[in-house]
Amino acid sequence: xxxxxxxxxxxxxxxxxFGGLIALNNVTLSVEPGQIHGVIGPNGAGKSTLFNAIxxxxxxxxxxxxxxGVDNTQLPPHARARCGVTRTFQSVQLxxxxxxxxxxxxGLHVPDSLLKRGCRDEELDRxxxxxxxxxxxxxxxxxxxxxxxxxxxxxxxARALVxxxxxxxLDEPAAGLASPEVDELGDALQSMQSRHGFSILLVEHxxxxxxxxxxxxTVLEYGTVIASGTGKQVMADSNVIKAYLGEDFDA
Amino acid sequence: MMNRIPAAGIAAVILLSAxxxxxxxxxxxxxxxxxxxxxxxxxxxxVLGFAGxxxxxxxxxxxxxxxxxxxxxxELHFPLPLALPAAGLISAVxxxxxxxPAVRVRGLYLALVTIACLYFxxxxxxxxxxxxxxxxxxxxxxxxxxGWRLDTDAQKxxxxxxxxxxxxxxxSAIMRSRLGRALVMVRDAELAAQVCGINVMQTKAxxxxxxxxxxxxxxxxxAISISFIDPHSFGILQMVTQFGMVLIGGLSSLAGAAxxxxxxxxxPELLREFRGAEELLYGLLMIVFIxxxxxxxxxxxxxxxxxxxxxxxxxxxxRADRAINRKTVAQNPLHESEQP
Numbered sequence: 100x101x102x103x104x105x106x107x108x109x110x111x112x113x114x115x116x117f118g119g120l121i122a123l124n125n126v127t128l129s130v131e132p133g134q135i136h137g138v139i140g141p142n143g144a145g146k147s148t149l150f151n152a153i154x155x156x157x158x159x160x161x162x163x164x165x166x167x168g169v170d171n172t173q174l175p176p177h178a179r180a181r182c183g184v185t186r187t188f189q190s191v192q193l194x195x196x197x198x199x200x201x202x203x204x205x206g207l208h209v210p211d212s213l214l215k216r217g218c219r220d221e222e223l224d225r226x227x228x229x230x231x232x233x234x235x236x237x238x239x240x241x242x243x244x245x246x247x248x249x250x251x252x253x254x255x256x257a258r259a260l261v262x263x264x265x266x267x268x269l270d271e272p273a274a275g276l277a278s279p280e281v282d283e284l285g286d287a288l289q290s291m292q293s294r295h296g297f298s299i300l301l302v303e304h305x306x307x308x309x310x311x312x313x314x315x316x317t318v319l320e321y322g323t324v325i326a327s328g329t330g331k332q333v334m335a336d337s338n339v340i341k342a343y344l345g346e347d348f349d350a
Numbered sequence: 351m352m353n354r355i356p357a358a359g360i361a362a363v364i365l366l367s368a369x370x371x372x373x374x375x376x377x378x379x380x381x382x383x384x385x386x387x388x389x390x391x392x393x394x395x396x397v398l399g400f401a402g403x404x405x406x407x408x409x410x411x412x413x414x415x416x417x418x419x420x421x422x423x424x425e426l427h428f429p430l431p432l433a434l435p436a437a438g439l440i441s442a443v444x445x446x447x448x449x450x451p452a453v454r455v456r457g458l459y460l461a462l463v464t465i466a467c468l469y470f471x472x473x474x475x476x477x478x479x480x481x482x483x484x485x486x487x488x489x490x491x492x493x494x495x496x497g498w499r500l501d502t503d504a505q506k507x508x509x510x511x512x513x514x515x516x517x518x519x520x521x522s523a524i525m526r527s528r529l530g531r532a533l534v535m536v537r538d539a540e541l542a543a544q545v546c547g548i549n550v551m552q553t554k555a556x557x558x559x560x561x562x563x564x565x566x567x568x569x570x571x572x573a574i575s576i577s578f579i580d581p582h583s584f585g586i587l588q589m590v591t592q593f594g595m596v597l598i599g600g601l602s603s604l605a606g607a608a609x610x611x612x613x614x615x616x617x618p619e620l621l622r623e624f625r626g627a628e629e630l631l632y633g634l635l636m637i638v639f640i641x642x643x644x645x646x647x648x649x650x651x652x653x654x655x656x657x658x659x660x661x662x663x664x665x666x667x668x669r670a671d672r673a674i675n676r677k678t679v680a681q682n683p684l685h686e687s688e689q690p
Contacts, residue, residue: 154545180547192542194535196602201662205535208528208547242659258546 105168107132107266107298108153108184113162115145115152115322122148123322126162130266130315135292135299137313137330139306141342145322146302147189150270153300154186155179167265180208185259186268189302191251195244199235199254200226202243206258229261232294233287249280253287260291266298273305285311310334318342356605356657367511378503379575380619385514386571387611391595392521392604393564398593399601400525401557402537404461407448408592410471411562413584415441415569417475417482420490420579430495430509430574438567445562446555453554468589475581487580490573503575510571517567521604524560525661533557534602534662587629594632598639600648604661609647 108130115123123145130136138146151157153164155176163172166182174182185206193202203226230236233253238246243254252272259267269288273281285308292299303309309316310330318326318339326336333339366381373381390412397405418437422428428436452463475482482488493500500506524530535543536553543550573579591614599610618628639646651657 156541156544175549176544177547177549180545186545188542192539194538196538197531197534197660197662201531201660204528205531205543205546208532240659262547 104132106130106165107134107167108136108300109165109168110149110153111163111165113149113152113164114160115148115157116160121322122157123152126319126322126324128317128324128327130298130300132265132298133292133296134314135288135301135312137309137316138300138302138319139304139309139316139333140319140325143321144319144342146319147270148322149319150186150268150300150302153179153184153268183265184268185262185264185266187252187255187259187270187272189270189274191248191255193243193251193255193258196242198240198242199230199246199250200239202254203230203235203257203261206261208262226257226261229257232291233257233260234283248275249277252276252284256287260295260297263295264297266300268300268302270302271304272301273303273308281305281308284308288312359605359608363511363515367508373504375503378507380616382503382506382510382575383572384612384615385510386568386575387592387595387615388568388608389514389517389564389571390568390592391599391607391611392518393561393568394592395596395599395602395604395607396521396524396533396564397557397561398596399603399607400530400537401533401554403453403554403557404457405452405464405558405561406461406589407445407464407467407471408561408565409584409586409588410468411441411445411565412569412572412588412592413471413475413579413581414444414562415566416573416579416584417488417569418566419570419573420488421481423493424488424491427494430493430500434513434567434570437570438563441566441569442559442563445565446559449555449558449562452558453551468586472581472585475584482581485581487578487582490577490579493574506574510574513567513571517564518604518608521564522661525604529553529556531662590632594636596646597636598646600646600651601644602661603646603648603652603657605651605657606646606648613647 106129108128110126110128113123113126114121126145126149128136128138138149140146148157152159155171155174159172163170165171166179166184169182171179171182194205200223204222207222207225227239230239233256235250235253235257238250243251246254252275256269256272259269272288273284276284288299289312299312301309301313313330315328316330316333317324318333318336320342325338325342326333328336390408394405394408397403397408415437418440419433422433422436423430448464448467452460452467455463476484493506495509500509532543532548532553535546535548536550540550543553569584572583595610595614596607597610598613599608600606614632617631621627621631643649645652648657652659
């Protein structure tokens with residue numbers, strides 16, 4: 100690994116406990132700049148907890164999180180966001196009474212400080228551009244609560260993208276989308292990624308989307324990494340097949 | 351698209367300024383009082399409506415501003431344009447001191463902390479007699495502006511009008527800024543706010559400070575308008591009235607707070623004949639609004655399209671439109687899939 104390009108995300112032997120429950124155990128993974136990295140695993144495997152630990156929303160029992168080469172382990176969530184990592188949530192977290200444009204503008208609190216006056220024109224320009232690239236152009240001045248679920252998801256992705264982050268973490272972006280919408284999401288992510296060159300950490304249950312987008316995939320089960328590699332490699336891994344289909348599956 | 355309500359507000363201001371030469375002293379006094387309450391209600395809406403923090407200490411901050419204004423003018427001979435912002439700042443500092451620890455608790459607990467705070471300051475207003483003159487109250491006089499003395503209600507009108515307009519413009523600018531949007535995001539999506547880089551505690555405390563600044567300046571305007579202040583003016587009834595203004599006018603709407611302030615200042619004056627009816631009617635109105643129109647008059651106006659949907663940056667849609675149009679649509683492969 101060269102020193103000049105530090106990984107966008109470097110998670111080292113991460114542990115998270117909720118009381119006696121070990122939610123994450125010694126999880127190590129690393130996302131290179133520009134890479135799309137998938138995290139899959141059965142329900143309850145700790146995928147969302149991994150995201151929350153990286154965002155700083157749950158306390159760590161052990162391990163460290165480095166974002167763009169900066170040690171974030173001790174930082175509060177808002178300070179981590181300013182290091183160039185943004186995310187979406189499994190359940191869409193938008194401000195419903197706000198318009199689409201205003202919701203996207205919320206993404207621009209990073210990397211500048213709260214009171215520093217951003218250039219209004221440039222802010223609007225960037226928000227409108229991202230909205231257009233994600234096909235939200237016609238909805239800019241509608242309040243979010245009148246949008247379809249698909250559009251709400253895309254608004255949340257737009258909010259995560261508008262600040263030009265180095266790493267964006269997507270928590271089940273395809274959940275609740277119809278099949279053509281999932282394809283559209285894949286197209287959108289690919290085109291945005293090739294345009295801006297950010298890294299993506301993708302948690303997703305729709306395996307076809309993961310196989311299509313991700314260069315590398317990490318598989319979690321019961322908070323532990325059971326496989327890691329390219330999509331094909333992990334799909335062929337006997338541990339993964341066991342985790343998804345049960346012990347007695349005869350391969 | 352021109353929004354009718356702000357336009358109507360501007361028209362009303364122009365009319366009032368022109369008419370103030372002909373207004374009788376009582377009506378002029380009422381207009382002055384209304385302008386004070388507009389500032390106070392807008393401030394309360396920033397912390398209560400936009401930031402979603404239950405702050406019951408607003409009438410105490412108003413009292414601090416009122417006493418500060420009166421004392422700064424009487425003892426230190428501050429001219430009016432200096433006394434009002436100074437009173438606002440004093441109140442804001444107190445608001446920040448209350449807000450910083452208070453925002454660590456939320457919901458009902460925050461309500462309790464701020465109610466305790468209201469009672470504490472009410473006690474101070476009554477018992478710190480060397481400063482506040484206790485329950486005897488104090489006259490507010492010696493208003494000066496550029497060396498001129500302001501005695502009549504008509505003379506006070508223009509400085510108060512300018513103050514109100516400045517405060518409205520400032521509130522509008524705050525809400526259209528990142529800070530304004532951050533306040534609302536902290537209210538509606540606190541978790542997401544954190545991962546968007548918003549320092550939640552700092553933002554909440556700032557909401558307290560800003561709203562206390564408004565209460566301070568508004569309290570000063572109030573003191574100037576009614577020329578006499580006593581602790582009774584800044585107690586629990588005052589707090590209920592202000593909540594009524596914001597709830598009836600409309601939570602998270604600047605225009606709504608202003609409309610509520612006008613209504614609930616005029617209403618008790620109309621009910622002067624029927625003592626006691628005032629409180630009854632407040633209660634009834636608030637119940638009716640909470641059940642049938644929880645977003646207040648502003649919500650109704652928004653549904654009719656007479657008020658823009660939010661105060662949070664929608665002011666320059668044309669600019670954003672231009673930004674979109676500048677980009678060539680063809681360069682985006684996604685675009686075919688998107689139908690209006």
